[in-house]
Amino acid sequence: MKITVASNVGFCFGVKKSIEITEKTLEKYGKLRNVYVTGDLVHNEKVMEYLINKGLKILHVGENKLTDIPENSVIIIRAHGLPPDKISDLKSKFNLVIDTTCPIVRKMFEVAKDLLEEGRVLFVLGNKNHPEMVALKGHVKKVSFFSSIDELKEFLDEKSINKDAKIALISQTTKDLRTFCKAAYMLTERFKDLKIVKTICDFTVDREREVKKLAMESDLVIVVGSNKSSNTRKLFNIARKFTSTLFVSGSAQLNDSLEDFENIAIVSGTSTPINLIEEVVSFIKNKFGEVEVLWRSQI
Amino acid sequence: MKITVASNVGFCFGVKKSIEITEKTLEKYGKLRNVYVTGDLVHNEKVMEYLINKGLKILHVGENKLTDIPENSVIIIRAHGLPPDKISDLKSKFNLVIDTTCPIVRKMFEVAKDLLEEGRVLFVLGNKNHPEMVALKGHVKKVSFFSSIDELKEFLDEKSINKDAKIALISQTTKDLRTFCKAAYMLTERFKDLKIVKTICDFTVDREREVKKLAMESDLVIVVGSNKSSNTRKLFNIARKFTSTLFVSGSAQLNDSLEDFENIAIVSGTSTPINLIEEVVSFIKNKFGEVEVLWRSQI
Numbered sequence: 001m002k003i004t005v006a007s008n009v010g011f012c013f014g015v016k017k018s019i020e021i022t023e024k025t026l027e028k029y030g031k032l033r034n035v036y037v038t039g040d041l042v043h044n045e046k047v048m049e050y051l052i053n054k055g056l057k058i059l060h061v062g063e064n065k066l067t068d069i070p071e072n073s074v075i076i077i078r079a080h081g082l083p084p085d086k087i088s089d090l091k092s093k094f095n096l097v098i099d100t101t102c103p104i105v106r107k108m109f110e111v112a113k114d115l116l117e118e119g120r121v122l123f124v125l126g127n128k129n130h131p132e133m134v135a136l137k138g139h140v141k142k143v144s145f146f147s148s149i150d151e152l153k154e155f156l157d158e159k160s161i162n163k164d165a166k167i168a169l170i171s172q173t174t175k176d177l178r179t180f181c182k183a184a185y186m187l188t189e190r191f192k193d194l195k196i197v198k199t200i201c202d203f204t205v206d207r208e209r210e211v212k213k214l215a216m217e218s219d220l221v222i223v224v225g226s227n228k229s230s231n232t233r234k235l236f237n238i239a240r241k242f243t244s245t246l247f248v249s250g251s252a253q254l255n256d257s258l259e260d261f262e263n264i265a266i267v268s269g270t271s272t273p274i275n276l277i278e279e280v281v282s283f284i285k286n287k288f289g290e291v292e293v294l295w296r297s298q299i
Numbered sequence: 300m301k302i303t304v305a306s307n308v309g310f311c312f313g314v315k316k317s318i319e320i321t322e323k324t325l326e327k328y329g330k331l332r333n334v335y336v337t338g339d340l341v342h343n344e345k346v347m348e349y350l351i352n353k354g355l356k357i358l359h360v361g362e363n364k365l366t367d368i369p370e371n372s373v374i375i376i377r378a379h380g381l382p383p384d385k386i387s388d389l390k391s392k393f394n395l396v397i398d399t400t401c402p403i404v405r406k407m408f409e410v411a412k413d414l415l416e417e418g419r420v421l422f423v424l425g426n427k428n429h430p431e432m433v434a435l436k437g438h439v440k441k442v443s444f445f446s447s448i449d450e451l452k453e454f455l456d457e458k459s460i461n462k463d464a465k466i467a468l469i470s471q472t473t474k475d476l477r478t479f480c481k482a483a484y485m486l487t488e489r490f491k492d493l494k495i496v497k498t499i500c501d502f503t504v505d506r507e508r509e510v511k512k513l514a515m516e517s518d519l520v521i522v523v524g525s526n527k528s529s530n531t532r533k534l535f536n537i538a539r540k541f542t543s544t545l546f547v548s549g550s551a552q553l554n555d556s557l558e559d560f561e562n563i564a565i566v567s568g569t570s571t572p573i574n575l576i577e578e579v580v581s582f583i584k585n586k587f588g589e590v591e592v593l594w595r596s597q598i
């Protein structure tokens with residue numbers, strides 16, 4: 001049996017920075033003040049469990065009553081961002097609000113605002129309930145979300161937007177490039193003046209490309225991460241088009257059936273800690289003995 | 300046998316206007332002065348023959364020695380346009396220069412200039428030797444032409460353009476929409492910031508859509524027009540993907556083999572005069588007698 005671990009594994013720099021800031025904040029203030037994060041800091045249960053054990057509390061903006069929370073609490077804004085009015089609200093109530101919004105996500109908000117200011121009709125490839133898109137909605141009021149090409153087609157067939165209208169297309173930072181390009185094709189077919197800004201995070205595109213290559217070369221791909229993570233689900237959806245694929249949050253979901261496979265690839269989303277990958281590799285090595293492991297990042 | 304004539308046949312308004320202006324110019328000045336056109340006014344031999352019989356002369360800008368041409372000659376600029384320096388040149392030598400550049404082509408020149416002024420790398424779907432593209436080159440110095448998706452791919456693979464560069468995509472007004480949309484897909488895949496202006500003429504797109512529909516419903520499509528005409532060649536290339544297709548310049552190229560077909564559709568490019576369509580219809584009616592003719596424009 002041979003295991004190949006993708007070169008692009010572990011946290012991306014945005015996730016890493018959010019977690020580091022949170023750890024430091026807990027160290028500095030955790031003993032005397034409550035430290036709250038606005039929802040899951042990143043979409044990984046193990047990471048959240050680790051931080052909650054260190055004292056982190058979860059604040060569900062819009063659900064928790066802010067008056068129940070002590071004024072001296074420290075508030076951390078998650079990597080996916082938050083609508084600006086919610087941030088102002090928090091800042092007016094608490095004296096320490098730390099914003100860990102990923103810079104790539106923040107850039108996307110700015111691009112969206114600029115495109116609307118140009119008077120363009122804004123289309124966004126994204127899931128409207130994903131926290132990144134909820135935050136975006138706070139920045140731009142008039143926006144049409146679609147999460148698949150069928151949904152975009154249906155929308156365009158129903159609404160009659162003038163073909164001379166100026167159109168813009170952007171994306172949730174973790175959506176897949178193929179769907180984005182198909183959307184560019186469809187909008188070009190129907191409209192005359194388009195501005196397309198590819199706000200998809202390059203780091204997640206690199207992982208897309210690598211998972212496709214690995215899936216074509218392997219008889220099993222193990223995707224490690226949380227089902228809540230958009231970019232991890234994306235890797236799973238790409239891999240399973242080419243080969244057998246398992247989506248696991250850790251080694252606990254693995255069993256003897258792995259012995260049917262000769263070439264196994266291991267990949268992960270940007271919010272999966274590297275120790276979960278190591279755990280999966282160790283599990284397989286312990287179970288099957290004769291295993292050759294190749295960490296591509298070490299090539 | 301049943302013949303269906305497409306609803307979009309005959310001259311488009313741009314061609315019609317060019318020809319009308321030329322006819323009027325010949326009437327007004329033709330007896331006393333030479334009337335020259337810069338190349339083929341429109342890409343149709345029959346139309347050119349008709350105008351030449353009325354006294355029109357052809358001036359091949361860059362080939363004819365302008366000093367050999369009397370100063371009081373009238374110069375007509377063809378529907379496809381001319382590089383601005385050539386127009387200035389003509390205006391400095393002759394006191395009457397009449398510009399019949401199609402307004403849709405002229406708009407495309409303006410769009411190209413604006414996009415370059417924005418600092419964008421300009422890609423144009425077009426044949427670089429087509430007169431419209433030769434005219435465009437006079438307006439914008441830095442431009443990359445491609446006439447197929449393979450050519451664009453080859454260009455992008457060879458040249459290493461920074462993925463953060465600002466890109467623009469436009470088209471020769473008579474190119475096909477499908478290739479244009481595929482180019483939009485390919486550029487979206489590779490670059491981050493794109494502006495796509497669909498400068499393809501709507502009238503030619505309408506003909507594209509109609510020929511596809513007719514081709515799927517017919518066992519023969521007859522495309523009437525000149526092989527020099529880009530938009531007529533486009534119709535031929537679309538039709539033959541779906542059914543048997545003939546490309547003819549008039550009825551002279553038709554023969555008895557038509558009797559093998561039950562449903563015949565007739566289409567034409569924007570530079571084909573309606574009387575050529577009528578001629579083809581009459582030929583078939585005379586030859587095969589029992590023919591039902593449906594002019595879709597009259598539905």
